[in-house]
Amino acid sequence: MTEKLARSTIQPNNPVLNVSRSANLPHVPGIRVGDYIFLSGMGPIDPQTGERNHGPIAEQVRITLSNMRHMLESAGSSLERVVRIHVVLADISGLAEMDRVYREFFRVDPPARTVWSMQLRFGNGCEIECVALAG
Amino acid sequence: MRGTTATETRQILTQLKQLLEAAGSSLDKVVKVNVLLHSMLEAPNMNEVYARFFPDPPPARTVCGARLPGGVKVIIECTALA
Numbered sequence: 001m002t003e004k005l006a007r008s009t010i011q012p013n014n015p016v017l018n019v020s021r022s023a024n025l026p027h028v029p030g031i032r033v034g035d036y037i038f039l040s041g042m043g044p045i046d047p048q049t050g051e052r053n054h055g056p057i058a059e060q061v062r063i064t065l066s067n068m069r070h071m072l073e074s075a076g077s078s079l080e081r082v083v084r085i086h087v088v089l090a091d092i093s094g095l096a097e098m099d100r101v102y103r104e105f106f107r108v109d110p111p112a113r114t115v116w117s118m119q120l121r122f123g124n125g126c127e128i129e130c131v132a133l134a135g
Numbered sequence: 136m137r138g139t140t141a142t143e144t145r146q147i148l149t150q151l152k153q154l155l156e157a158a159g160s161s162l163d164k165v166v167k168v169n170v171l172l173h174s175m176l177e178a179p180n181m182n183e184v185y186a187r188f189f190p191d192p193p194p195a196r197t198v199c200g201a202r203l204p205g206g207v208k209v210i211i212e213c214t215a216l217a
Contacts, residue, residue: 004216005216010195026196027193028192031166031167031194033166038214041196041197041199121198
């Protein structure tokens with residue numbers, strides 16, 4: 001018989017990055033269930049001001065992945081424990097620039113990944129989500 | 136049947152609820168949701184309906200705009216606990 005898994009909410013230690021709460025959106029930053037963490041899509045939010053960064057795509061990706069690291073570490077996990085990642089770009093021509101920054105964050109044994117382009121909200125250039133192992 | 140983003144969202148989530156319950160799960164056990172919209176300008180219309188279906192705290196979620204097949208305005212998929 002399998003045991004029922006508990007479902008709990010993940011919150012960033014930095015409240016500025018709790019975008020769904022500050023914008024009153026109907027989702028949470030992440031959910032932990034069993035040994036896994038599922039994060040909601042994250043955008044390029046400045047961790048000091050809470051403003052969206054709409055600079056060059058490399059900068060937006062760096063901010064987003066840095067926020068993702070913070071979110072995972074707030075939950076006792078880390079980027080090293082990411083198993084699946086989705087990178088959504090508003091403009092797929094930013095792929096090479098995104099990759100360049102991405103490699104700074106995942107230097108060895110990067111996780112499984114899919115990249116595609118979609119219409120994003122608020123003028124964001126990227127949105128990144130992942131599934132990671134809990135701590 | 137084609138409707139507005141709001142009515143399509145309501146129809147999809149009603150069916151999703153039934154599907155999950157038929158499988159012994161429920162909306163309360165949803166972990167992650169992906170929502171695809173034909174236009175991100177419709178996000179507030181989707182959110183208004185969406186918020187009524189899920190418990191507090193709701194699941195993790197990503198919303199993106201995409202070209203959807205067959206003229207549909209909304210596609211929703213989820214990962215849930217059994």
